[in-house]
Amino acid sequence: MLDRIYATGTVEAEDGTLLRPFPSGLPRSHAAQIASLVRERELHRTLETGLGYGLSALAICEVHEARGSGSHIAIDPNQERYRSIGLLNLRRAGLDHRVRVVEARSDEALPMLRAEGVRLDFALIDGRHMLDMALLDFVYVDRMLDVGGIVAFHDTWMPAIGEAVAYVVANRAYEELDAVDHGLAVLRKLGEDDRPWDYHRDFPRGRRWPTVRDGLRNFWTRRLRGRH
Amino acid sequence: MLNTEVRGAAELLRQIYETSSVEASDGTTVSPFPSGIPREHADEIMRLVREHGLTRTLETGMAYGVSTLAIGSVHQDRGEGTHIAIDPGQDTHFKGIGRLNVERAGLEQRVRMLVKRADAALPMLREEGVRLDFGLIDGRHLFDFALLDFFYIDRMLDVGGIVAFHDTWKAGVAEVVAFVLANRAYERLPQVDHGLTVLRKLADDDRKGWFHRDFRRGRQRATLRYSVMSLPGRLRRRLS
Numbered sequence: 001m002l003d004r005i006y007a008t009g010t011v012e013a014e015d016g017t018l019l020r021p022f023p024s025g026l027p028r029s030h031a032a033q034i035a036s037l038v039r040e041r042e043l044h045r046t047l048e049t050g051l052g053y054g055l056s057a058l059a060i061c062e063v064h065e066a067r068g069s070g071s072h073i074a075i076d077p078n079q080e081r082y083r084s085i086g087l088l089n090l091r092r093a094g095l096d097h098r099v100r101v102v103e104a105r106s107d108e109a110l111p112m113l114r115a116e117g118v119r120l121d122f123a124l125i126d127g128r129h130m131l132d133m134a135l136l137d138f139v140y141v142d143r144m145l146d147v148g149g150i151v152a153f154h155d156t157w158m159p160a161i162g163e164a165v166a167y168v169v170a171n172r173a174y175e176e177l178d179a180v181d182h183g184l185a186v187l188r189k190l191g192e193d194d195r196p197w198d199y200h201r202d203f204p205r206g207r208r209w210p211t212v213r214d215g216l217r218n219f220w221t222r223r224l225r226g227r228h
Numbered sequence: 229m230l231n232t233e234v235r236g237a238a239e240l241l242r243q244i245y246e247t248s249s250v251e252a253s254d255g256t257t258v259s260p261f262p263s264g265i266p267r268e269h270a271d272e273i274m275r276l277v278r279e280h281g282l283t284r285t286l287e288t289g290m291a292y293g294v295s296t297l298a299i300g301s302v303h304q305d306r307g308e309g310t311h312i313a314i315d316p317g318q319d320t321h322f323k324g325i326g327r328l329n330v331e332r333a334g335l336e337q338r339v340r341m342l343v344k345r346a347d348a349a350l351p352m353l354r355e356e357g358v359r360l361d362f363g364l365i366d367g368r369h370l371f372d373f374a375l376l377d378f379f380y381i382d383r384m385l386d387v388g389g390i391v392a393f394h395d396t397w398k399a400g401v402a403e404v405v406a407f408v409l410a411n412r413a414y415e416r417l418p419q420v421d422h423g424l425t426v427l428r429k430l431a432d433d434d435r436k437g438w439f440h441r442d443f444r445r446g447r448q449r450a451t452l453r454y455s456v457m458s459l460p461g462r463l464r465r466r467l468s
Contacts, residue, residue, distance in 0.1 A: 107351065107379065107380070107383075108351065108354075108355070111347065111348065111351035111352075112351075114348075115348070129437070129438035130411075130435060130438065130439060130440065131375075131407065131411070131440060132375050132378075132379050132407070132411075133379075135372050135375055135376070136375070136376055136379055138372070139347060139372050139373070139376055140347070143347075155438070158438045158440070159438075159440045159442070160438055160439075160440035161438075163440075167371060167372070171370075171371070171372070195370060197368050197369055197370070198369040198370070198395075198398050198400065199370060199400070200370065200371060200398070200399040200400040200403075202399070
């Protein structure tokens with residue numbers, strides 16, 4: 001399923017119309033690195049904010065399915081906006097039994113999951129790309145993540161996400177692992193949060209310069225689709 | 229020894245500032261400072277709550293209940309208003325003194341206390357449908373946690389409502405204020421000093437896509453008085 005999407009550059013709605021999943025969907029190189037992390041580091045309890053067309057969920061759930069263990073939680077309040085193609089793709093790939101889709105804002109879904117006692121090995125933060133919302137996603141994900149677990153931030157070439165990553169690296173017990181490019185940051189949790197109540201380390205202004213490809217994605221989204 | 233027979237939040241608050249002490253259930257007294265807000269901040273918060281007609285109020289970081297008494301005294305005097313006070317360390321770190329002060333002041337019917345972390349309590353309150361006119365952010369003074377407090381308070385705050393950040397001379401809190409002013413529809417109101425920042429909500433959040441405005445970094449310098457007041461606490465923490 002995932003190979004076909006990347007080969008054709010399209011996803012299919014329920015009525016058969018074809019749509020381009022990009023730039024919302026993550027590029028192939030990022031999907032490959034996330035799949036590789038989940039496979040090689042044996043990350044079984046996974047979560048993402050921002051299901052979109054389901055590309056990242058397919059990449060993660062394919063690994064769970066291939067090894068016969070693992071479950072995924074995908075949070076997205078706007079599946080209607082994506083014509084529910086994310087859900088459809090998971091069903092078409094026969095992976096819907098591996099995933100729990102929570103159709104709610106992440107600031108509502110994540111506290112609920114934490115209250116349920118959910119624990120995680122891996123999380124992909126790819127919901128709303130604003131500093132406050134990305135950091136809020138991180139705070140709750142961190143509370144559910146075991147030490148040694150991995151958090152990946154997508155679209156880190158966007159200033160807000162770059163700043164969120166810079167804050168975490170400077171202020172929290174996380175180390176940054178190698179990533180394929182500047183659009184993805186991969187952090188490993190080294191310890192639980194034990195900061196004093198007023199701890200603060202300045203964090204560098206976080207714009208990471210986009211690759212040419214990400215720059216073109218940016219141009220497409222901002223100019224041709226008229227987004228802010 | 230404090231006079232624990234006092235009735236009324238304003239009277240108890242006056243006594244706390246005069247004696248610089250609060251009393252635990254076993255009769256021992258402790259200084260509520262620097263955890264508690266200084267008198268000029270309490271006066272300013274009371275003025276805001278009174279003059280702006282703010283009746284649905286909330287605070288993170290109740291501690292010894294000094295700010296709770298300040299806000300609660302206005303509600304009590306005008307016979308209208310309810311307050312929510314959040315503090316996970318109320319029964320441990322603060323020995324339940326904030327709760328005792330609420331009882332001594334006769335504010336039990338006006339104050340709802342939540343002995344929980346703000347990141348657990350605030351989403352729960354939003355889910356309940358709570359609406360606010362005023363929020364005081366004075367919990368953990370970390371950038372991520374103060375930002376989270378603001379985020380949920382904003383979702384419950386009506387347009388025209390007020391958010392106050394305490395200890396804005398702390399770098400983490402000052403950065404949150406800078407972020408809010410640059411990225412959200414809030415305006416700064418006049419402030420008594422650099423330790424208290426008051427913002428008024430101008431509109432609900434309608435940011436789209438990956439909206440981001442760079443925000444000025446840097447702490448607001450503490451006043452000399454505040455530096456001196458907080459010195460014992462800072463030394464204690466440093467030594468521990």
